[in-house]
Structures are given as structure tokens and as C-alpha cells.
Amino acid sequence: MPLSATLADGLDTYSIGPKVRELRTGRQMGLVELGAHTGLSAGLLSKIERGNMYPTLPTLLRIAMVFSVGLEHFFSDQSLAVSVVRKRDRIRLPDKASASSAAYTFESLDFEAKERRFNTFLAEFQSTPVDDIKLHKHSGDELLYVLEGSLGLYINNQETVLETGDSVYFNATLKHGYRRVGRKPCRAIVVTMP
Numbered sequence: 001m002p003l004s005a006t007l008a009d010g011l012d013t014y015s016i017g018p019k020v021r022e023l024r025t026g027r028q029m030g031l032v033e034l035g036a037h038t039g040l041s042a043g044l045l046s047k048i049e050r051g052n053m054y055p056t057l058p059t060l061l062r063i064a065m066v067f068s069v070g071l072e073h074f075f076s077d078q079s080l081a082v083s084v085v086r087k088r089d090r091i092r093l094p095d096k097a098s099a100s101s102a103a104y105t106f107e108s109l110d111f112e113a114k115e116r117r118f119n120t121f122l123a124e125f126q127s128t129p130v131d132d133i134k135l136h137k138h139s140g141d142e143l144l145y146v147l148e149g150s151l152g153l154y155i156n157n158q159e160t161v162l163e164t165g166d167s168v169y170f171n172a173t174l175k176h177g178y179r180r181v182g183r184k185p186c187r188a189i190v191v192t193m194p
Helices: 005-012 016-026 031-038 042-050 057-066
Strands: 104-108 119-125 141-148 150-155 158-162 167-171 176-181 186-193
Touching: 016 042, 016 057, 031 042, 031 057, 042 057, 119 176, 141 150, 150 186, 158 167
Parallel strands: none
Antiparallel strands: 104 119, 119 186, 141 167, 141 186, 150 158, 150 176
16 A cells, blocks of 8 residues: 555655665675575665665564664664763773783773764873783774874884874784883874774
């Protein structure tokens, strides 16, 4: 049964089709691949994305499950999503809970945000001998911006010293580690992207 203009206008305000397309293209996934994951045809998914068809809730849930989002993703106004993290609410943590001496401490700057596309931290680095740098790796990419001091970034058996105002972007699957260089405090903003 065709929808009335009033219902169609009401559903259009949620921009469900563009939100589906944004999730799919954000994962660099084609319509056929999404169809294989959901059991829906590429033609049906294309009609949903173009706004030519409104999905039922079970259909929308199939799509949502592929991208690990809830149905609320499609019905909330994300353009108004704002998440404030007050300094007093942040918790400072060492780089490793079991470590006797931390190479750095960090505070999450965005822990209140839902459905983050990246993670942001304020890190404070300690002075560590090069031989004691703790290397780690993780998926995605990483960006560092040095707020103050000198930071030694160790990647591929080489240390690069970054000064206040310097930044670096790198593939975080490479083993990397950090240390403060010199006596002055060293702090940086660290952004990780899955």
C-alpha cells in the first residue's frame, strides 16, 4: 500500500537511505557485499539508499547488525550529537595496568561520545631510555600532535623527535612507542582511528 504524502514526508526527515549509504561507503562495501551480509538483494538496498523505498524494522535491523549500530542510529538526529567531557570527569590511566613504571599516562577526551569514528586522548609522556621503550601496535591509523615538550616516537627501529607544534600520522599496525626527550614536561593529543 502506498504511503500518504504526510507519512512519506515524516519518514524523509530521518534520512534513513543516506544513513544506510554512509554506513556502507564508510566500510568501503558494495551493495552486493552488503546484500550477502543481510540476505537482501542489491536492488532492494539501492532503492532504500535512494529513498525510493522505506525499509521495515526487521529489514533495517538486518542492516544495522552488519554495522554494529542500533536502530536508534537511523532515528536520532546525529547532526545535533554533542558530547562534552569535563576535565574533572576524566580519569588518568597508565599505559599498562601491570607496568611498575608507566612510559606515559593518558586521559580519554571523548569517552562520553556514542558511535565514535575515532578515539582521542591527552597523553603525558615520561622520560625513558630508548632501550626501555615499550612497543605496541593496534589496528587503524594514529595521529599525534605535540602540545608541549619534546616527544620521541620510535617506529621501525628509528626514533623521530617531535617538538611542540609538530604532528605525525602513521599506520598503527607498525610497532611503535613513545618517550619524553629532555626534562621539560611532554604532552600530546593522540587520535586513533580504527
